[in-house]
Amino acid sequence: MDNPGELLGWEAVGRLDLPGGFCTGALIGRDLVLTAAHCVFDAKTGAPRPARGIVFRAGYHRGSEITARRVLRWVVPERYEVAHLGKDAASRAEAIASDVALLRLEAPVSSAEADPFRVHEVPAGGTDVSVVSYGKGRSEVLSREPSCQMTRRYRGDILGFDCDVTFGSSGAPVFVRENGRLRILSVISSITDSGEAYGSSIQAFVPELSARLSREDARPKVTAGARRITVGGGVRQDIGARFVRP
Template sequence: MKLPRIALCLALLSTLAHAAPLSKEHRILFFGKDDRVLERPDHMPWQTVGQLETRSQTICTGTLVAPDVVLTAGHCFVDEKGRFDPAVSFTVGLWGNEYQALSRVKEVQVDKAFLKGLIHKRDGLYIPPRIAPRDFAFVRLATPLGNRQGTIPVFSGDRAQLGQLLARQNWTVTQGGYPVDDQRHLRVHHACKATKLRDDGRLTHRCDTLEGNSGSPIFIIDAKGQATIVAVQSSAPPAARRKQEDNMSVSAPMFRQALQAFIAKSGKPARK
């Protein structure tokens, strides 16, 4: 299997305010057709999903899981030369040129084994399979936004329990974020399919994602409309391998314990 290349975060285009035409390769990246819809981030769980910007003006998607903590992907904070690229801000409620709240970032925690294990090549950084399940990160905000926007619980069971939950939900999940073709509006794929919970803790799925969706939440939404994060988006295969491979995310059992410890450092308990 070819290694996934770090390519799902993107340089922020400050002048891009509306949807741009999809390139041929972007269209191929979808599973059959583009099933995403625009979703205003003014209600749960979408009001907790926001846009992270790094020092180099790269963007990713993240979700409030505690008043001052955002969950996202680890590779969002590594540039193509392997240097650490810290987050500088997190914005929620982004819709066009308006947003609900913004905070600067105090701290970013990326798994050390993930950073150490990245492979450097001439055309960029690659994630070998042995560290791919560690592609997660936690961001601490200078201004807690969760008290106003709310927070989303993270699945607290083990891999076997997550498999049982997915089976009960008929392997139906929901994903949303801020993709390359529309950096100013939230785009969501409702009721997309998770396909396999791998032994290494990664969850494959067929939600329609593009660059910029790195770190976006994979939700299970129950019959009452309550959302739980079961994974975070990590990588997608290139267009040439779309028919052979699904998108890849990191399931909650891989990072739940580390996330709890990170939240506890701020003195604010995680949601049950």
């Protein structure tokens, strides 16, 4: 989409700028961004990225955006937190199947700036889909593949696509058209050497992650007189993705 006018209708898709790289994300609420879970973890160390170091740039195009918001907090499925550190094939598959993250922005995006997309139920294999993303070699403009297919549904609710994606396309929304409107079916997680892209079935994760964010919002703020102690660490292992590093 070299012409800024071509962004009309796609304003809710944006570049997710991370320390040292980027992913793609999409608004599914005024202050909620959907992306891949591996985007919010450091690819080298496996450590979680600080939320405040992540910026969502809606409708980003050649150095400018419709609006930009810092991320206030993020959540990923508990399944992913465990699986992405695993070395075996079962862990890698589980990491792809749960490779979803929901990000809370520091302030809502207004309806004048962008309209969020809704989430769609998983259709049958062979359904036509489209992917909108930023990527290696085209990080400054939004790129759209208007016609590809969901090829099959694997065990563990991993979805296969024949869409053309690359580095940076991680977290990109996969769209399906319903009654003339675009709905998000999945987000891009990884790609094989043969070119098949994988994504998770996000429908069950979105309500769960949204509820967890709401619980986090309701917690008392941590003051200078108290510290919240968290447990983390460990070295991240490759989950089989070919563009895990944004």
